[in-house]
Amino acid sequence: MTAAYPAEPWRIKMVEPIRTTTRAERESALRAAAYNPCLLRAEDVYIDLFTDSGTNAMSDRQWSAMFRGDESYCGASSFYRLRDTVRAYYGYEHVIPVHQGRGAENILSRCLIRPGHRIPGNMYFTTTRAHQELNGGTFHDVIVDEAHNPADESPFKGNVDITKLTALIREAGADTIPYVCVGAPVNMAGGQPISMECLARVRELTLRHGIKVILDAARAVENAYFVKSREPGWSGRSIAGILRAMCDLTDGATMSAKKDSFANIGGWLGLRDDRLAEQARGLVVLYEGMHTYGGMAGRDMEAVAQGIVESVQEDSIRARIEQVGYLGRRLIDADVPVVRPIGGHAVCLDAHAILPHVPQPLFPAQTLLAELYLHGGIRGVERGIVSAGRDPVTGENRTPALELVRLAIPRRVYTRAHLDAVADAVIALHHARRSIEHGLRFTYEPPHLRFFQARYEQAAIA
Numbered sequence: 001m002t003a004a005y006p007a008e009p010w011r012i013k014m015v016e017p018i019r020t021t022t023r024a025e026r027e028s029a030l031r032a033a034a035y036n037p038c039l040l041r042a043e044d045v046y047i048d049l050f051t052d053s054g055t056n057a058m059s060d061r062q063w064s065a066m067f068r069g070d071e072s073y074c075g076a077s078s079f080y081r082l083r084d085t086v087r088a089y090y091g092y093e094h095v096i097p098v099h100q101g102r103g104a105e106n107i108l109s110r111c112l113i114r115p116g117h118r119i120p121g122n123m124y125f126t127t128t129r130a131h132q133e134l135n136g137g138t139f140h141d142v143i144v145d146e147a148h149n150p151a152d153e154s155p156f157k158g159n160v161d162i163t164k165l166t167a168l169i170r171e172a173g174a175d176t177i178p179y180v181c182v183g184a185p186v187n188m189a190g191g192q193p194i195s196m197e198c199l200a201r202v203r204e205l206t207l208r209h210g211i212k213v214i215l216d217a218a219r220a221v222e223n224a225y226f227v228k229s230r231e232p233g234w235s236g237r238s239i240a241g242i243l244r245a246m247c248d249l250t251d252g253a254t255m256s257a258k259k260d261s262f263a264n265i266g267g268w269l270g271l272r273d274d275r276l277a278e279q280a281r282g283l284v285v286l287y288e289g290m291h292t293y294g295g296m297a298g299r300d301m302e303a304v305a306q307g308i309v310e311s312v313q314e315d316s317i318r319a320r321i322e323q324v325g326y327l328g329r330r331l332i333d334a335d336v337p338v339v340r341p342i343g344g345h346a347v348c349l350d351a352h353a354i355l356p357h358v359p360q361p362l363f364p365a366q367t368l369l370a371e372l373y374l375h376g377g378i379r380g381v382e383r384g385i386v387s388a389g390r391d392p393v394t395g396e397n398r399t400p401a402l403e404l405v406r407l408a409i410p411r412r413v414y415t416r417a418h419l420d421a422v423a424d425a426v427i428a429l430h431h432a433r434r435s436i437e438h439g440l441r442f443t444y445e446p447p448h449l450r451f452f453q454a455r456y457e458q459a460a461i462a
Protein backbone atom coordinates (compact mmCIF):
# COMPACT_ATOMS: atom_id res chain seq x y z
CA MET A 1 0.00 0.00 0.00
CA THR A 2 1.45 3.37 -0.92
CA ALA A 3 0.87 5.94 1.74
CA ALA A 4 -0.78 9.29 0.97
CA TYR A 5 1.34 12.28 1.74
CA PRO A 6 -0.18 15.57 0.61
CA ALA A 7 2.34 18.23 -0.32
CA GLU A 8 2.61 20.75 2.50
CA PRO A 9 0.72 24.05 2.07
CA TRP A 10 3.86 26.01 3.09
CA ARG A 11 7.48 26.31 2.14
CA ILE A 12 10.56 26.63 4.34
CA LYS A 13 11.98 30.11 4.96
CA MET A 14 14.31 29.52 7.88
CA VAL A 15 16.16 26.41 9.05
CA GLU A 16 17.69 25.15 12.29
CA PRO A 17 20.61 22.71 12.07
CA ILE A 18 20.22 19.35 13.80
CA ARG A 19 23.01 16.88 14.33
CA THR A 20 23.48 13.15 14.11
CA THR A 21 25.48 11.36 16.78
CA THR A 22 27.37 8.09 17.03
CA ARG A 23 26.06 5.14 19.00
CA ALA A 24 28.90 5.65 21.52
CA GLU A 25 27.91 9.30 22.02
CA ARG A 26 24.29 8.31 22.54
CA GLU A 27 25.23 5.62 25.05
CA SER A 28 27.12 8.09 27.16
CA ALA A 29 24.39 10.76 26.83
CA LEU A 30 21.70 8.28 27.86
CA ARG A 31 23.70 7.09 30.86
CA ALA A 32 24.18 10.72 31.93
CA ALA A 33 20.39 11.16 31.57
CA ALA A 34 19.80 8.10 33.81
CA TYR A 35 17.92 6.29 30.98
CA ASN A 36 15.29 9.02 30.87
CA PRO A 37 15.29 10.71 27.43
CA CYS A 38 13.46 13.68 29.06
CA LEU A 39 16.74 14.45 30.79
CA LEU A 40 18.83 14.45 27.60
CA ARG A 41 20.14 17.69 26.22
CA ALA A 42 18.09 18.49 23.12
CA GLU A 43 21.23 18.95 21.02
CA ASP A 44 22.01 15.24 21.55
CA VAL A 45 18.72 14.30 19.86
CA TYR A 46 18.49 13.93 16.08
CA ILE A 47 14.71 13.84 15.57
CA ASP A 48 12.77 15.05 18.58
CA LEU A 49 9.30 13.55 18.87
CA PHE A 50 9.03 14.10 22.62
CA THR A 51 6.03 16.33 22.10
CA ASP A 52 4.08 18.46 19.65
CA SER A 53 3.63 21.04 22.41
CA GLY A 54 5.31 24.38 21.84
CA THR A 55 7.67 22.74 19.35
CA ASN A 56 5.82 23.86 16.23
CA ALA A 57 7.22 26.10 13.50
CA MET A 58 5.54 29.48 13.59
CA SER A 59 4.58 31.12 10.32
CA ASP A 60 5.99 34.37 8.95
CA ARG A 61 2.58 35.86 9.79
CA GLN A 62 2.92 34.80 13.41
CA TRP A 63 6.45 36.18 13.70
CA SER A 64 5.42 39.48 12.20
CA ALA A 65 2.34 39.67 14.45
CA MET A 66 4.73 39.41 17.39
CA PHE A 67 6.25 42.79 16.47
CA ARG A 68 3.00 44.53 17.23
CA GLY A 69 2.77 42.88 20.65
CA ASP A 70 1.44 45.45 23.10
CA GLU A 71 3.40 44.97 26.34
CA SER A 72 1.20 47.25 28.46
CA TYR A 73 0.65 45.70 31.87
CA CYS A 74 -3.09 46.34 31.79
CA GLY A 75 -5.52 46.27 28.92
CA ALA A 76 -3.03 45.58 26.12
CA SER A 77 -4.50 45.64 22.61
CA SER A 78 -2.91 42.20 22.08
CA PHE A 79 -5.21 40.81 24.76
CA TYR A 80 -8.28 42.14 23.00
CA ARG A 81 -7.08 40.67 19.71
CA LEU A 82 -6.66 37.27 21.38
CA ARG A 83 -10.01 37.51 23.17
CA ASP A 84 -11.87 38.44 20.00
CA THR A 85 -10.20 35.64 18.02
CA VAL A 86 -11.07 33.02 20.65
CA ARG A 87 -14.62 34.35 20.76
CA ALA A 88 -14.90 34.15 16.98
CA TYR A 89 -13.50 30.63 16.54
CA TYR A 90 -14.28 28.88 19.85
CA GLY A 91 -17.27 30.97 20.92
CA TYR A 92 -16.53 31.46 24.63
CA GLU A 93 -17.66 34.82 25.95
CA HIS A 94 -15.01 35.03 28.68
CA VAL A 95 -11.38 34.50 27.69
CA ILE A 96 -8.78 34.40 30.44
CA PRO A 97 -5.19 34.13 29.24
CA VAL A 98 -2.76 31.79 31.03
CA HIS A 99 0.89 30.89 30.48
CA GLN A 100 -0.03 27.41 29.14
CA GLY A 101 -2.74 24.77 29.45
CA ARG A 102 -1.96 23.64 32.98
CA GLY A 103 -2.38 27.22 34.18
CA ALA A 104 -6.00 27.06 33.01
CA GLU A 105 -6.38 23.63 34.66
CA ASN A 106 -5.10 25.01 37.95
CA ILE A 107 -7.50 27.98 37.92
CA LEU A 108 -10.51 25.92 36.85
CA SER A 109 -9.81 23.14 39.37
CA ARG A 110 -9.46 25.65 42.20
CA CYS A 111 -12.76 27.28 41.25
CA LEU A 112 -14.85 24.14 40.83
CA ILE A 113 -13.36 21.20 42.77
CA ARG A 114 -13.85 20.55 46.48
CA PRO A 115 -12.57 17.59 48.54
CA GLY A 116 -14.66 14.51 47.75
CA HIS A 117 -15.64 15.66 44.28
CA ARG A 118 -15.45 13.29 41.33
CA ILE A 119 -14.43 14.36 37.86
CA PRO A 120 -15.35 11.99 35.04
CA GLY A 121 -13.29 12.17 31.86
CA ASN A 122 -12.53 10.28 28.66
CA MET A 123 -9.19 8.98 29.93
CA TYR A 124 -6.91 11.00 32.15
CA PHE A 125 -4.30 13.52 31.08
CA THR A 126 -1.22 13.89 33.29
CA THR A 127 -1.42 17.57 34.27
CA THR A 128 -5.22 17.72 34.21
CA ARG A 129 -5.62 14.87 36.71
CA ALA A 130 -2.79 16.17 38.89
CA HIS A 131 -4.65 19.48 39.37
CA GLN A 132 -7.93 17.68 40.05
CA GLU A 133 -6.22 15.59 42.74
CA LEU A 134 -4.36 18.55 44.28
CA ASN A 135 -7.78 20.08 44.92
CA GLY A 136 -9.14 16.95 46.60
CA GLY A 137 -10.99 15.51 43.61
CA THR A 138 -10.88 12.01 42.18
CA PHE A 139 -10.67 11.31 38.47
CA HIS A 140 -13.05 8.68 37.01
CA ASP A 141 -12.30 7.22 33.60
CA VAL A 142 -15.49 6.96 31.52
CA ILE A 143 -13.92 6.37 28.10
CA VAL A 144 -15.23 3.53 25.92
CA ASP A 145 -13.50 0.16 26.45
CA GLU A 146 -12.11 0.15 22.89
CA ALA A 147 -9.74 2.98 23.87
CA HIS A 148 -7.78 0.56 26.03
CA ASN A 149 -7.20 -1.87 23.16
CA PRO A 150 -4.48 -0.69 20.76
CA ALA A 151 -5.60 -3.06 17.98
CA ASP A 152 -9.27 -2.00 17.92
CA GLU A 153 -9.99 -0.05 14.70
CA SER A 154 -13.11 1.85 15.83
CA PRO A 155 -13.19 5.37 14.35
CA PHE A 156 -14.06 7.21 17.59
CA LYS A 157 -12.07 5.53 20.35
CA GLY A 158 -12.12 8.80 22.30
CA ASN A 159 -15.86 8.55 22.93
CA VAL A 160 -17.35 8.77 26.40
CA ASP A 161 -19.15 5.58 27.42
CA ILE A 162 -22.58 7.01 28.28
CA THR A 163 -23.45 3.93 30.36
CA LYS A 164 -20.36 4.42 32.55
CA LEU A 165 -21.09 8.12 32.96
CA THR A 166 -24.75 7.46 33.82
CA ALA A 167 -23.73 4.86 36.39
CA LEU A 168 -21.25 7.22 38.01
CA ILE A 169 -23.84 10.00 38.26
CA ARG A 170 -26.31 7.55 39.83
CA GLU A 171 -23.83 6.11 42.33
CA ALA A 172 -21.97 9.26 43.32
CA GLY A 173 -24.79 11.79 42.98
CA ALA A 174 -24.77 14.72 40.59
CA ASP A 175 -23.89 17.16 43.38
CA THR A 176 -20.46 15.53 43.79
CA ILE A 177 -19.64 15.99 40.11
CA PRO A 178 -18.75 19.60 39.25
CA TYR A 179 -18.05 18.92 35.60
CA VAL A 180 -17.20 16.30 33.01
CA CYS A 181 -13.79 16.81 31.43
CA VAL A 182 -13.87 15.96 27.72
CA GLY A 183 -10.64 15.54 25.81
CA ALA A 184 -11.05 15.96 22.07
CA PRO A 185 -9.11 14.11 20.83
CA VAL A 186 -7.73 11.99 23.68
CA ASN A 187 -3.99 12.45 24.06
CA MET A 188 -3.28 9.44 26.30
CA ALA A 189 -5.27 7.09 24.06
CA GLY A 190 -3.00 8.04 21.15
CA GLY A 191 -4.92 11.03 19.79
CA GLN A 192 -8.25 9.23 19.33
CA PRO A 193 -11.24 11.49 18.54
CA ILE A 194 -14.70 11.83 20.05
CA SER A 195 -17.71 12.02 17.72
CA MET A 196 -20.16 14.92 17.62
CA GLU A 197 -22.94 12.46 18.31
CA CYS A 198 -21.25 11.32 21.52
CA LEU A 199 -20.46 14.87 22.65
CA ALA A 200 -24.11 15.81 22.10
CA ARG A 201 -25.21 12.86 24.26
CA VAL A 202 -22.81 13.89 27.02
CA ARG A 203 -24.27 17.39 26.81
CA GLU A 204 -27.82 16.14 27.01
CA LEU A 205 -27.14 13.85 29.97
CA THR A 206 -25.20 16.43 31.97
CA LEU A 207 -27.73 19.21 31.31
CA ARG A 208 -30.39 17.04 32.93
CA HIS A 209 -28.23 16.78 36.06
CA GLY A 210 -26.87 20.32 36.19
CA ILE A 211 -23.30 19.17 35.53
CA LYS A 212 -20.94 21.30 33.43
CA VAL A 213 -18.97 20.07 30.42
CA ILE A 214 -15.41 21.37 30.09
CA LEU A 215 -13.53 20.75 26.87
CA ASP A 216 -9.80 20.09 26.84
CA ALA A 217 -9.38 22.02 23.59
CA ALA A 218 -5.62 21.61 23.06
CA ARG A 219 -6.15 19.70 19.79
CA ALA A 220 -9.84 20.34 19.14
CA VAL A 221 -9.06 21.33 15.54
CA GLU A 222 -7.60 17.85 15.01
CA ASN A 223 -10.80 16.39 16.44
CA ALA A 224 -12.81 18.52 14.01
CA TYR A 225 -10.80 17.04 11.13
CA PHE A 226 -11.65 13.49 12.23
CA VAL A 227 -15.33 14.41 12.57
CA LYS A 228 -15.29 15.82 9.07
CA SER A 229 -13.52 12.82 7.56
CA ARG A 230 -15.18 10.00 9.56
CA GLU A 231 -18.56 10.98 11.00
CA PRO A 232 -21.65 10.62 8.81
CA GLY A 233 -23.29 13.95 8.04
CA TRP A 234 -20.29 16.19 8.69
CA SER A 235 -18.19 15.93 5.51
CA GLY A 236 -19.72 19.05 3.98
CA ARG A 237 -19.00 21.31 6.95
CA SER A 238 -15.93 23.51 7.33
CA ILE A 239 -13.32 22.71 9.98
CA ALA A 240 -14.02 26.09 11.58
CA GLY A 241 -17.75 25.30 11.65
CA ILE A 242 -17.20 21.90 13.26
CA LEU A 243 -14.84 23.37 15.85
CA ARG A 244 -17.50 25.89 16.78
CA ALA A 245 -20.20 23.22 16.90
CA MET A 246 -18.05 21.19 19.32
CA CYS A 247 -17.46 24.16 21.62
CA ASP A 248 -21.17 25.04 21.51
CA LEU A 249 -21.84 21.76 23.35
CA THR A 250 -19.64 22.76 26.28
CA ASP A 251 -19.63 25.28 29.13
CA GLY A 252 -15.97 26.12 28.90
CA ALA A 253 -12.53 25.01 27.78
CA THR A 254 -8.97 24.79 28.99
CA MET A 255 -6.58 25.47 26.15
CA SER A 256 -2.91 24.85 25.58
CA ALA A 257 -2.12 27.11 22.62
CA LYS A 258 1.15 25.19 22.24
CA LYS A 259 -0.68 22.50 20.24
CA ASP A 260 -3.29 23.42 17.59
CA SER A 261 -2.42 27.14 17.63
CA PHE A 262 1.26 26.69 16.62
CA ALA A 263 2.52 28.86 19.48
CA ASN A 264 5.67 28.18 21.47
CA ILE A 265 3.92 29.18 24.70
CA GLY A 266 0.48 30.27 25.84
CA GLY A 267 -3.05 29.19 26.59
CA TRP A 268 -6.41 30.38 27.81
CA LEU A 269 -9.43 29.45 29.86
CA GLY A 270 -12.71 29.99 28.03
CA LEU A 271 -15.96 30.26 29.99
CA ARG A 272 -19.58 31.26 29.51
CA ASP A 273 -20.74 31.72 33.11
CA ASP A 274 -20.24 35.31 34.36
CA ARG A 275 -19.76 34.45 38.02
CA LEU A 276 -17.36 31.61 37.37
CA ALA A 277 -15.35 33.87 35.06
CA GLU A 278 -15.18 36.54 37.77
CA GLN A 279 -13.89 33.97 40.23
CA ALA A 280 -11.32 32.69 37.72
CA ARG A 281 -10.10 36.22 36.96
CA GLY A 282 -9.63 36.70 40.68
CA LEU A 283 -7.33 33.67 40.85
CA VAL A 284 -5.46 34.29 37.62
CA VAL A 285 -3.93 37.45 39.07
CA LEU A 286 -2.47 35.32 41.90
CA TYR A 287 -1.11 32.44 39.85
CA GLU A 288 -0.50 33.73 36.32
CA GLY A 289 -0.64 37.53 36.04
CA MET A 290 -3.13 40.30 35.27
CA HIS A 291 -6.31 38.98 33.65
CA THR A 292 -5.32 40.71 30.41
CA TYR A 293 -2.02 38.86 30.00
CA GLY A 294 -2.13 35.81 32.29
CA GLY A 295 1.58 34.98 32.11
CA MET A 296 1.97 35.67 28.40
CA ALA A 297 3.84 38.56 26.86
CA GLY A 298 1.76 40.71 24.52
CA ARG A 299 3.69 39.27 21.58
CA ASP A 300 2.77 35.74 22.66
CA MET A 301 -0.92 36.63 22.62
CA GLU A 302 -0.45 37.98 19.08
CA ALA A 303 1.21 34.72 17.99
CA VAL A 304 -1.63 32.67 19.48
CA ALA A 305 -4.34 34.82 17.84
CA GLN A 306 -2.74 34.49 14.42
CA GLY A 307 -2.10 30.77 15.02
CA ILE A 308 -5.79 30.15 15.71
CA VAL A 309 -6.71 31.58 12.32
CA GLU A 310 -4.11 29.38 10.58
CA SER A 311 -5.07 26.25 12.52
CA VAL A 312 -8.55 25.93 11.00
CA GLN A 313 -7.43 26.26 7.35
CA GLU A 314 -8.53 23.07 5.62
CA ASP A 315 -5.22 22.39 3.81
CA SER A 316 -3.23 23.08 6.97
CA ILE A 317 -5.03 20.61 9.22
CA ARG A 318 -5.19 18.03 6.44
CA ALA A 319 -1.41 18.16 5.90
CA ARG A 320 -0.90 17.84 9.66
CA ILE A 321 -3.08 14.76 10.14
CA GLU A 322 -1.96 13.04 6.94
CA GLN A 323 1.70 13.48 7.83
CA VAL A 324 1.13 11.68 11.12
CA GLY A 325 -0.86 9.04 9.23
CA TYR A 326 2.02 8.50 6.82
CA LEU A 327 4.42 7.55 9.60
CA GLY A 328 1.77 5.31 11.10
CA ARG A 329 1.11 3.49 7.85
CA ARG A 330 4.81 2.88 7.23
CA LEU A 331 4.99 1.14 10.62
CA ILE A 332 1.75 -0.79 10.11
CA ASP A 333 3.00 -2.00 6.71
CA ALA A 334 6.12 -3.33 8.47
CA ASP A 335 3.99 -5.11 11.12
CA VAL A 336 5.18 -2.91 13.99
CA PRO A 337 2.45 -2.96 16.70
CA VAL A 338 1.04 0.57 17.03
CA VAL A 339 -2.18 2.08 18.36
CA ARG A 340 -4.84 1.99 15.66
CA PRO A 341 -6.34 3.86 13.97
CA ILE A 342 -3.49 6.38 13.77
CA GLY A 343 -4.39 9.41 15.87
CA GLY A 344 -4.06 13.11 15.26
CA HIS A 345 -0.78 14.16 16.81
CA ALA A 346 1.26 11.03 17.34
CA VAL A 347 2.07 7.48 16.44
CA CYS A 348 2.14 5.29 19.55
CA LEU A 349 4.21 2.12 19.72
CA ASP A 350 2.60 -0.71 21.68
CA ALA A 351 5.39 -1.64 24.08
CA HIS A 352 3.41 -4.56 25.60
CA ALA A 353 3.28 -6.17 22.15
CA ILE A 354 6.85 -5.30 21.16
CA LEU A 355 8.49 -6.33 24.46
CA PRO A 356 6.13 -8.98 25.89
CA HIS A 357 9.03 -10.45 27.87
CA VAL A 358 9.49 -7.22 29.91
CA PRO A 359 6.91 -7.23 32.76
CA GLN A 360 5.05 -3.96 33.41
CA PRO A 361 6.79 -3.31 36.79
CA LEU A 362 10.05 -3.12 34.81
CA PHE A 363 8.65 -0.32 32.61
CA PRO A 364 8.53 -1.81 29.09
CA ALA A 365 7.62 1.48 27.39
CA GLN A 366 10.37 3.40 29.16
CA THR A 367 12.81 0.62 28.21
CA LEU A 368 11.72 0.75 24.56
CA LEU A 369 11.97 4.54 24.59
CA ALA A 370 15.57 4.42 25.82
CA GLU A 371 16.47 1.79 23.20
CA LEU A 372 14.92 3.88 20.42
CA TYR A 373 17.17 6.77 21.36
CA LEU A 374 20.23 4.50 21.33
CA HIS A 375 19.15 3.10 17.99
CA GLY A 376 18.37 6.20 16.00
CA GLY A 377 18.84 9.32 18.13
CA ILE A 378 15.05 9.63 18.22
CA ARG A 379 13.25 10.86 21.31
CA GLY A 380 9.65 10.03 22.21
CA VAL A 381 7.89 9.91 25.56
CA GLU A 382 6.65 7.14 27.85
CA ARG A 383 2.87 6.82 28.06
CA GLY A 384 2.42 3.78 30.29
CA ILE A 385 2.90 2.81 33.91
CA VAL A 386 5.42 5.57 34.63
CA SER A 387 3.17 8.35 33.30
CA ALA A 388 0.14 6.86 35.08
CA GLY A 389 1.81 7.46 38.48
CA ARG A 390 0.56 6.26 41.84
CA ASP A 391 -2.93 6.26 43.29
CA PRO A 392 -2.94 9.13 45.79
CA VAL A 393 -4.99 7.10 48.30
CA THR A 394 -3.32 3.68 48.21
CA GLY A 395 0.13 4.80 47.06
CA GLU A 396 0.21 1.85 44.66
CA ASN A 397 1.34 2.13 41.06
CA ARG A 398 -1.56 2.46 38.65
CA THR A 399 -1.32 -0.19 35.95
CA PRO A 400 -2.82 1.15 32.70
CA ALA A 401 -3.76 -1.25 29.93
CA LEU A 402 -1.90 0.93 27.43
CA GLU A 403 1.88 0.74 27.66
CA LEU A 404 2.99 3.08 24.91
CA VAL A 405 5.93 4.94 23.47
CA ARG A 406 4.41 8.07 21.96
CA LEU A 407 6.11 9.64 18.95
CA ALA A 408 4.47 13.07 18.71
CA ILE A 409 4.98 15.01 15.50
CA PRO A 410 5.58 18.77 15.84
CA ARG A 411 3.61 20.82 13.30
CA ARG A 412 5.37 22.15 10.19
CA VAL A 413 8.81 21.06 11.49
CA TYR A 414 9.96 17.77 9.97
CA THR A 415 9.95 16.62 6.34
CA ARG A 416 8.87 13.32 4.88
CA ALA A 417 12.53 12.23 4.78
CA HIS A 418 12.74 12.75 8.55
CA LEU A 419 9.66 10.58 9.03
CA ASP A 420 11.22 7.91 6.84
CA ALA A 421 14.33 8.01 9.04
CA VAL A 422 12.09 7.54 12.09
CA ALA A 423 10.19 4.67 10.45
CA ASP A 424 13.44 2.95 9.41
CA ALA A 425 14.85 3.20 12.94
CA VAL A 426 11.65 1.90 14.57
CA ILE A 427 11.40 -0.99 12.11
CA ALA A 428 15.05 -1.96 12.69
CA LEU A 429 14.54 -1.80 16.45
CA HIS A 430 11.42 -3.93 16.14
CA HIS A 431 13.44 -6.58 14.31
CA ALA A 432 16.06 -6.47 17.08
CA ARG A 433 13.49 -6.50 19.91
CA ARG A 434 14.47 -9.89 21.31
CA SER A 435 17.98 -8.63 22.00
CA ILE A 436 16.53 -6.26 24.64
CA GLU A 437 17.00 -8.40 27.73
CA HIS A 438 16.45 -5.96 30.57
CA GLY A 439 13.93 -3.52 31.97
CA LEU A 440 14.41 -0.42 34.12
CA ARG A 441 13.84 0.51 37.75
CA PHE A 442 13.75 3.88 39.51
CA THR A 443 16.81 5.28 41.23
CA TYR A 444 14.80 8.47 41.82
CA GLU A 445 11.02 8.77 41.69
CA PRO A 446 9.58 12.32 41.79
CA PRO A 447 6.27 12.84 43.65
CA HIS A 448 4.42 14.62 40.80
CA LEU A 449 4.34 13.95 37.01
CA ARG A 450 7.17 11.51 37.62
CA PHE A 451 7.86 10.69 33.96
CA PHE A 452 9.51 14.07 33.43
CA GLN A 453 12.27 13.91 36.02
CA ALA A 454 12.60 10.24 37.04
CA ARG A 455 16.01 8.56 36.97
CA TYR A 456 16.51 4.87 36.26
CA GLU A 457 19.00 2.02 36.16
CA GLN A 458 18.82 -1.15 34.12
CA ALA A 459 17.13 -4.10 35.83
CA ALA A 460 17.45 -7.77 34.95
CA ILE A 461 14.28 -9.68 34.05
CA ALA A 462 13.70 -12.36 36.70
Ligand SMILES: *Cc1c(COP(=O)(O)O)cnc(C)c1O
Nearest residue numbers: 100101102125127187216218256
Ligand atom coordinates in the same frame (compact mmCIF):
# COMPACT_ATOMS: atom_id res chain seq x y z
C1 LIG B 1 -0.54 19.62 26.63
C2 LIG B 1 -1.83 19.25 27.18
C3 LIG B 1 -2.33 19.85 28.34
C4 LIG B 1 -1.54 20.80 29.20
O1 LIG B 1 -1.09 21.91 28.50
P1 LIG B 1 0.34 22.56 28.78
O2 LIG B 1 0.37 23.71 27.82
O3 LIG B 1 1.39 21.54 28.51
O4 LIG B 1 0.39 23.01 30.20
C5 LIG B 1 -3.60 19.48 28.75
N1 LIG B 1 -4.32 18.57 28.07
C6 LIG B 1 -3.85 17.97 26.97
C7 LIG B 1 -4.70 16.96 26.26
C8 LIG B 1 -2.59 18.28 26.49
O5 LIG B 1 -2.13 17.63 25.42
